[in-house]
Amino acid sequence: MKKLRYFCETVLVSSAAWLLPKLPRSVILGLARGLGSLAYFLDARGRSTALDNLNAAFPGTYTLAQRKRIARQSYQNFARTFLDLFWSASLTKETWQQHISLRMDDSEAEARARETGAIWVTPHFGNFEFVSLVWGFRGIHFTVVAQDFANPALTTIFRRLREHSGHTVIPQENAIIKLVKALKKKGHAGLLTDLNIAPGKSATVIRCFGLMTCVPTLHVELALRLGLSLITGVCRPLPDGRSEITIFEALLPQPGDDVTALTQRVWDHFEKAIREHPECWLWMYKHWRYLPTRDIYPEYPTYAKPSRKFTALIESMKAGGSRHRAG
Template structure:
């Protein structure tokens, strides 16, 4: 028995090593091949891979359809929700294929693929002088929207989750740093971001993650339902006196992207963190309502819900959500008494 136990760990390590080698070879091959393909092929692959993922990912598909029902109610029929959910998979596929393809972009060529709408250029001028916190949700191409600003000499510090396979982490880090950004891990991220921002740097953050209730989180209204999101972007801006630059990057059918900057929010140190977080989200929700296929609907955006809801209120949340006392405790007082 001891002999068998000694063999199994070695076998598992070997299988894991071989799997990592295969994954790394696959990702490196994609990083070499995709920038060499015509734009039309990238677009076609995105649609094919996204559609296959939609039908192959039963759990994610159910989550997406349920999220759409909870967010929009009867606004869309089941057929329309399926179309939007499939479109979300296709946009997500295009996002990551384009991250690999983006190796062909340069300071001289990026404008062939992007149009930027900046209502108040003076907001960008101030950000260039002082630094800023740039935020976007998992909408459209959240990967390339930061890369564009790197080509425009706004160099971001970006927090990214590491893969279990360190070799894949290195590949994605290389791709994300293509325009001059610095990618850091989640460990001690706030301290690293503060150091960068104090040097008149820039931080790029995704703000629609659904996280457990705690000191680094707050509750906001998202499509009429309460959800728990990080407040890092707001706290950094408040502590350092910086602007929060809000915007999204929407894919267009012709293979290009349309970047919209909504507002440069300049929080005061004594402003309410939850209200500021809600203000940021409201811009994003408006964009999602206009182009729902661009958001990541297969993600569990409402994992937590308040306690002591009525049966009708409880039914408005997805089935995967669960009532949380800690969630209820950090809600606004007048709402937590519901």
């Protein structure tokens, strides 16, 4: 049964990889709107999570009808990101600028990164697949960590799509060792940093829309350890089918800098972008899984649960003044 399912999955995804790059942008955009709307209506659990998240992040700001609209658009944006990953196989170094514009708030960020290497970070906002591919077309090749599929054939297809502009995709197993090796050779890493993870050594607690959440610190730890810049940016899909990449800041951490403060600073750039364009973020994801204590917190989403490890991490940060400092 599993072999049959894998076969069907492979045929479907292979067909999409062959067909989608041949379609005009207008068709891709129409498919994204239709598939995103369909997913919104069919995915009752994800839809409920999205509405719950929006209510927690913007208390009293949006009506239920407005939250439903934003949640539906979030599904449509995610569908567009997924379809664009396939469609982008038609792009080249000569043609990508027809579809993507680039704005650098820090005009020297790219030049410094080319000399030393850098860690490029973005959230699950807008077209986060495009933002990676563009730098490959510009001659900056990332080492990207991606989770393997249970179906090995799908892993191969998606790796080929993500490596289209010159990147190297590596599995999660021994990923940190491989990232460090690449970065020491003046390489570049591309990381998504808005995941909610279990409390532990590689996590810290930050304020996300005023609520406490547990996030990874890998990007900050690597920058501190190797003396590299952290470059923050997002890729916003535009209504006309194009996308706009904005690079906010090239942050160069210094020895002794506070890890939590740096993680918060990176996030604050992303939160500002999300507040301006809430439909671009992945609201159906559980961003606030843990409550600070066993008390009642009506401002948190209903799925958030108490966690002794999360509470202990918060208490240790209060006692020590922060998550920790780099030596």
